[in-house]
Amino acid sequence: MNDPMTPAPLAPIEVRNVSRWYGNVVAVNDISFSLGAGVTGLLGPNGAGKSTLLHLMSGFLRPSAGSVYVGGGPAWHRPELYRQVGLVPEREAVYSFLTGFEFARFNARLQGLPDPDRAATRAMDLVGLTDAQHRQIGTYSKGMRQRAKVAGALVHDPPVLLLDEPFNGMDPRQRLSMMELLGRMAGEGRTILFSSHILEEVERLAQQVLVVVAGRLAASGDFRAIRKLMTDRPHEFTVRSSDNRRLATALIGHPAVFGVELASGFLVVRSSDFAAFAGAIAGIARAAGVSLFELRPTDESLDRVFSYLVQR
């Protein structure tokens, strides 16, 4: 039992009942979560408040209500925060007259590192820009510029990394290498949070997701687990069998099934109780004398989870 006098040790990122409004517009509405090591994806449609949240966590916005703790202390009004945090902002602008190496070194020097040159070289290596590091950033492709920004954020080896739409404008190959980099960082025990509105990216990289819709936290955790929690929405399955029509007739009799649709060559079955249905279908098929060829849940993609959450 936690002694109320000594607060529990803070997670690397701890957000408690945070709200942020601009006049009448509420950008972030009473959001709480806490993050530890690993990669978390901050997911939401455009305008949902992802950037606002990231700015709140990086000390660039003051919470209108609630508190934000990052790296062991409040995020607002605390420059010390930036020893713990590396920030990769969304906006493109970066000192284009500096070379990649100089930019990393500039960040290293501002961080007060004892050996800025070595830190910069290391950072360039990490992001894979060693070959291009002595070219001006103005000559980089978009993906390379993003990587230069990441290098700048990693130069002081921070335990927390915040990235705002890091995959914006990257082609699939650049995206893969960035994902691989972030995955590696997470494996080293860092806490990484990145925002995106592209489900594919989040699905592939993030171990946990935070779904933000219209300023509110709609869901958090593993997205498959989230899906299972959405009990008021039926699960959907695709079934192929030797006699679909006969199977359909048999299935509709079961209480766990409340919708069956005949498509050409397969059945779409809607069930309110995932567990019950999965357990029952084998028996139903055998009783009806039908052989099952394929059983697949169709809506367990982040896509479906997300669109459901957005529409709620």
Add this chain to the structure above:
Amino acid sequence: MTGQVTERTTAPGETAAGSIYDLGYQHYLGRRLGRRAAFVALYVESLRACFGLGRPGRSKIVPVGLLVIALLPAVIAIAVEALLGGIAGGRVRNPIRYDNYFGATFQILVLFVAAQGPELVGRDQRHHVLSLYFSRALKRLDYALAKLAALVSALLILLLLPQAAIFVGKVLGGKDVAAAFGDNVVLLPAIILSSVAAAIAMAALALALASLTPRRAYATAAIFAVFYISVAAAGIAHFAVHGDLGRYILLVAPTNILEGLTAWLFNAVPDAPLADAAIGGGIYALATLVLAGSAIAVLLRRYARIAA
């Protein structure tokens, strides 16, 4: 594939696997108004922009405010005329007259061009829309001239409206309207000429400077700097150098040129230090032409070569 097809365009290379459908986009085949209409349209739109019309209220504050301030001395002059003209029988000379009008109000004009000049030419540069303009019937020089014409017109409004007010005041304020009318109407050519010269010179100079940068704040600062620093420097140089050069060096400042020109057109004596420089009227006229001409040249060259 059962799409609605109204008309099949036979695209070369059309195969069974794919074809291109006519979605009804139609090429405009009607009458096009051409270059002149484009020029006039840009002129009108720029003139409206000079006074903030068609933009949010914020943009109207400065130009309209300056217009009001410009009218103020004229209104006061009328009031003074009405009172003093009647009481003192015309023996007291109105401090605000046509001939010194420019000297009294040029600060307002400088403020106006410094504020609105960059508005006219800075925005389009900043948002990279010049290519949109130049891909139309409008030529590059047309664009520059239309903007210039608009700013000149705006300045003319700022100059002529108050002077018209003074005119009306003098004519109707006197006891003998017909005689007053006769007295004042002979001054009309001078009024118009001096205003036109001032408007063109100042607008051209301001626009030439403003066209050099998309950043409006810097352009404003530059315009201020040129107008004010030139006067200060000219004054100092005038004091420092003796002889003819010392007299003519005052012509380095545009405001001096225009003040001298205005005084000459009204056959009056300009304020010091121009008065004791005693530069001939024709020289002022020449200087005005040079000033306006070179400014317009810079402006046109800028737009002839700007990357769009």
Add this chain to the structure above:
Amino acid sequence: MIVEVARVTARQLLGRRRTLVIGLLVVLPVLLALVYRVGGSENGSIAGDREFLAGLFDALIITILLPLVALLMGTAAFGAEIEDGTVIYLLAKPMGRLRLVLAKLAVAAGLTLILVGGSTLVAGLIVLAGVPDGLSLLVGYLVGVAAGTVIYGAVFVALSLVTGRALIAGLIYVLLWEGVLASLFAGIRVLSIRQYVLGIAAAAGVGGRVTADTLPVGSAIALGALVLVGAVVIAFRRLQSFEVPQAD
């Protein structure tokens, strides 16, 4: 850390166009000084020399050049970075905000001093060559200019952190407040940086132009210091509470 900030700031402030334009401006007093020297045959009396330099100093350098250059440098110190968003790289560092303000101010004021002060020095040397105790007169002017660079610099840096339209606001201050209004209402002298600078210059130079209007040096220094500290504090507080603008 501070050195790096200073270095990058200097690099940004000395960008090609800006330096060119400012360079043209500060060459002007030197040109005029040369014109004076070479120009008239009646020039060369000691009183005339001092009179000329005083005129040059008052009408051109203090009234226009110093505030203008300080304005351009001061507003650009943070201005460009805030505008394009790269200020975030500067702020996402464990560096004290006060240090950051002071570093930027030092660079802006320093560059202004080099440019305007340098111009004053050269022009002064040209005009006052051979004038006894002309040097102490010049020193007075330079001290005034130095004070001006710091005070104006601080005010304009603070302004750039308070409003997005810092350049225009600064221009309005210099032209309207210090120019027009101050000549109309004498009481405004107390709130005019130009007057502080003139007061300090008058006191620092031997035989400087002390008129009935000049602020006594004590007041000038006190008020100037007050404005300076106030501006720095304002800049520091604003930077501390810097928030990214609402994106729409």
